[in-house]
Amino acid sequence: MGSAELLQYVVAGFKSGAIYALVALGFTLVYGSTGIINFAQGEFFMLGGVLSVFYYRLGLPLLLAALAGVVTTAGVGLAFERLALRPRRDAGALVLIIITIGGSMVMKSLTRHIFGPDEATLPEFTPGPSIAFGGVAIERQALWLWGLTIVAVLALTWLYRKTRFGRAMRACSLSHDAARLMGIDTARVVMVSFGLAAALGALAGLAVTPLTQTAWDVGATAGMKGFAAAILGGLGNPVASVIGGLVLGLLESLSVAFLSSTYKDAIALIVLLIVLFLRPQGLIGRARREKV
Amino acid sequence: MGMGTRKWLALVLVLALVIVPLVGCAAPEETDTEETVTEEPKEPYRIGAVLSLTGTYAGLGAPEKNTLDMEVARINADGGVDGHPIEIVYEDDATDAAKAQAAVVRLIEQEGVIAVIGATGTGGTMAMRADIERAQVPQVSVAGGTVITSTFSKWVFQTPWSNSLVVPFTLDYLKDKGIKKIALITDTGGFGADGLAVLQAQAAKAGMTIVASETFNPGDTDMTAQLTKIKASDAEAVVLWSAGKEAAIVAKNMQQLNMQIPLFGSHGNARTEFIEGAGAAAEGFKFAAGKILIPETYGEDTLSYTVATDFKERYTAAYGKGPDTFAGHAYDALYIITNAIGDLDEGFTPSDLRDQIEKTDSFVGIGGVFTYSAENHNGLDASDLVMYEVKDGKWVLAE
Incomplete structure (x- = not known):
């Protein structure tokens, strides 16, 4: 195998990986402020694509359609938290997680009924032939995906480290009661983090649509891969989620290269299990120490 | 939590229950039969x-x-x-x-x-x-x-x-074009797996060698890796068997990798959504299907055409x-x-x-x-x- 060919596999892996990473960031955001896994994250990814297509077909320019798609999805995220999760917020993590599963089913079915069963697409952000680079072909849309991933992870890291709101989010993840005692409006923090996670998922979903098309049923796979990426890297840490996504994509691509495409998902899953076995906190994540 | 939230929730639920059936049935139900x-x-x-x-x-x-x-x-x-x-x-x-x-x-x-x-x-x-x-x-x-x-x-x-009809038809077409070495890319769903089995069984009969055979799962978003492998083989054409939206991704990834060999699909790709999804990459894509797509192919003086x-x-x-x-x-x-x-x-x-x-x-x-x-x-x-x-x-x- 030539080096150009090997590099092509790496490029392919990082392309899928960026998608997984963007979805993983949404898991991390919600986990960071609530300590729960939001299984509706994949549906936010789906809604971003489907709604942007809807606005684009209404005649909006691509940029506006994308913006409207992200804003509407963020609205769905906020409403979902306010109407479905907050009324049961004291019921414990398991109940909340199950509510997110129910929410994902509702979003999926409603989308199927409102927008129909057929797949649809958006034009590429910057159309043109793929860029040749030392014998390796790179799609322009992949550059957008990488760019978005970098911007998203930088913005989130800044949010966590440097802003008052970010500190409030981190405080919430440690203990809602303590955060509330410190004067933090925990309900607002949780709601905003759902809105942000939805917006992020939507951004990923619409950025991928020119490459893969979108439809009402794309959320499940995206959610599963994004969840795996978040776990692999380490939940709660944006940089770890992105690394988890890229590693997962690379693993799949290299399994195709050196083993067989039939087993690529199985191989990625086995690696995930091994990592969880050896490092339950993920590749990057720090073990959470329980203090009594 | 006050009654306000409960009422809100109830309202949303009721609305959802009313709207969903309405939206679901609104379009085609104009034909009353009685x-x-x-x-x-x-x-x-x-x-x-x-x-x-x-x-x-x-x-x-x-x-x-x-x-x-x-x-x-x-x-x-x-x-x-x-x-x-x-x-x-x-x-x-x-x-x-x-x-x-x-x-x-x-x-x-x-x-x-x-x-x-x-x-x-x-x-x-x-x-x-x-x-x-x-x-x-x-x-x-x-x-x-x-x-x-x-x-x-x-x-x-x-x-x-059935695939047992379409596969030999497609292979005969390839043979007429002088193609002897093919690469397969199929999905792991029912239609793709069925097609793969028939392709493997029929290829030799049509004088074809399968030089690469790759699969992908329904829901996959990128097939560049599989196609990179096919690109490195000496295949003269790629045969794709998949009825899902992933087919359009295969066409796009091939274009992205600048692969010059032709791509053949199946009757599973006879949907306008495939053309929309693949865009420019759909150009030159060939597939066998029935004549309904262009009724003139029935022959304009036939009953089938009417x-x-x-x-x-x-x-x-x-x-x-x-x-x-x-x-x-x-x-x-x-x-x-x-x-x-x-x-x-x-x-x-x-x-x-x-x-x-x-x-x-x-x-x-x-x-x-x-x-x-x-x-x-x-x-x-x-x-x-x-x-x-x-x-x-x-x-x-x-x-």
Whole structure:
């Protein structure tokens, strides 16, 4: 195998990986402020694509359609938290997680009924032939995906480290009661983090649509891969989620290269299990120490 | 938490419950069947239909249901079959074989249907077999898997071209173009796996060598890795067997990798969504399918042409877009059953109906001209297929 060919596999892996990473960031955001896994994250990814297509077909320019798609999805995220999760917020993590599963089913079915069963697409952000680079072909849309991933992870890291709101989010993840005692409006923090996670998922979903098309049923796979990426890297840490996504994509691509495409998902899953076995906190994540 | 939140929640729930059925049914339900029946109506003939209205194959089940709605309304407006109106009892299997099996039991035991159309998918179709055979009710499947008729059942018929018909047709075309080494890329779903098995079995017979064989899963978003592997082989053409939206990704990834060898698909790609999804990468894509996509290919002076253009016009008027091949499969299944009913005397049993369906001879449908026999429950042959090519975003006849 030539080096150009090997590099092509790496490029392919990082392309899928960026998608997984963007979805993983949404898991991390919600986990960071609530300590729960939001299984509706994949549906936010789906809604971003489907709604942007809807606005684009209404005649909006691509940029506006994308913006409207992200804003509407963020609205769905906020409403979902306010109407479905907050009324049961004291019921414990398991109940909340199950509510997110129910929410994902509702979003999926409603989308199927409102927008129909057929797949649809958006034009590429910057159309043109793929860029040749030392014998390796790179799609322009992949550059957008990488760019978005970098911007998203930088913005989130800044949010966590440097802003008052970010500190409030981190405080919430440690203990809602303590955060509330410190004067933090925990309900607002949780709601905003759902809105942000939805917006992020939507951004990923619409950025991928020119490459893969979108439809009402794309959320499940995206959610599963994004969840795996978040776990692999380490939940709660944006940089770890992105690394988890890229590693997962690379693993799949290299399994195709050196083993067989039939087993690529199985191989990625086995690696995930091994990592969880050896490092339950993920590749990057720090073990959470329980203090009594 | 106050009552306010509860009331809000309740309101949203109620709204959702009211809106969902409205939105779901709003489009096609304009055809009321009762009005034109003049004499006192005889008891309706009930036919079951197990279709995938949700799930992976929802994009196939929707045109199938549209077609049945439209054609049944038309039959009943003309006075039904021998004065009996036709009634379709629908079941949605959600693209789940287990649900298809449960649905067929309900249709037979509770609804008392005399025949079953479906399922949309090969998996669902096969899952229904034991109950179909036990209840001795004829089944006309609209799924394309070879196994449906190659694993023969006296009770099961099929309207789409099976892979065992389309694969040799495609390989012959490749051979005529001087292509001897092919690479395969197939999905791991029912249709792709069925196609792969037939391709592997038939390639040698057509003098072809398979130099690479890659798969992908339904829901995958990138096939660059598989295609990089194919690019490194000495394949002269890529053959893709997949009915899902992933097919468009394969075409795009090939273009991205600047692969110059041609891409051949299957009748599973005969959907405008494929062309939209693949965009410029769809140019030059070739696939074999029936003649409904370009009715002129039937020959303009043939009965097939008249039947197909009539169907195409009515379907387009009713639903705002032209029928695809899947709509055609449902059309054929319905008329094969109703024609057989029309040929029988009053008081027939489902078993009589099966015998009559098997006698279907030269029925001019959308998928082709059907002739069933005691050994052949697919009824079509290679003359019902043509090779298409995508040019300027449209289907044209390939040279």
